[in-house]
Amino acid sequence: MSFTIIPATTDHAAVINSMTHELAEFEKLPNGPQLSESEFREAIAEKNLFGFVALIEEQIVGFVMCYYGFSTWQGKFIFMEDLYVRPAHRKGGIGKALWKEVAKVAYEQNLRRIQWTVLDWNTNAINFYKSIGATDMHDRDGWLDFRLFRPAIAQFVGGNSENGV
């Protein structure tokens, strides 16, 4: 069945937000997404998030959401946050077509890289990414992703006051 791909707008926010939950379920991290539909819509409106949706007969069957980051080594880059195609519509080239739109955005702005994370057990996704020329940065250099969450930040800041800033 043929599909079309168009830029994501605020009109798509509700459906995309619910699909991030579908993706999080698949990733076995159902409590991951914490944004409300209106926060999501606002993020698209203010261009903090951008992306594309794939449509079949006007129904959204897949999407990709991205944002820009700035690397101290390579300057502006695209962080691809979510790439998802609903199970019933896989193997039809939709994932690759969505990826191509992101690559075009990066190419037009002459960005030095596109970056994302993938779960180490998700071999289908890893194979797809390797087929498009991506490198596993942990394998290449040994990079690990570390995070400090809000409660730990608050706990740390709640300590003694500091000289300087």
Place this chain on the structure above:
Amino acid sequence: MPLQIISATSAHAAEINTLLHELAAFEKLPEGPELSEGEIGEAIANKNLHGLLAYMDEELAGFALFDYSFCTWQGKYMFLHEIFVRPAHRKHGVGKGLWKAIAKLAHEQNLARIQLDVLDWNTDAIKFYKAFGAVDFTKEEGWRDFRVPRSEIAKFAAANPSAAV
């Protein structure tokens, strides 16, 4: 005072560039930094990049560089790109001072998290981050950092246009 931490301006681009190269050499990735001093200054002036500089007895002792991004799961967060104390100035609380200043900024903006990358062999840094409550997200949930460089983007984006759009 012995330790002083200030917010970076574009006037600090040369000092920042020097420290970036020192840190990359330590990380055994000396070819990593590709930005010119001018690009660094411009990024700070445009607020695409933010920094803190630490001085001990008025000597440049270290820095932290970060930017802000927006995640589909948690909204605005801080990405800490670099945090580095020059070898001669270690064990005097400079690293902790920088970390405290970073955490304070994140706390004041009620950010969902601070995120960073660390090399898996850098056990001193890993201990340092864990002491402040940071979690190894690669280990915890299995996330791996994947990247596609400009050459691969070009191959994909410059190929035949997709049927859609």
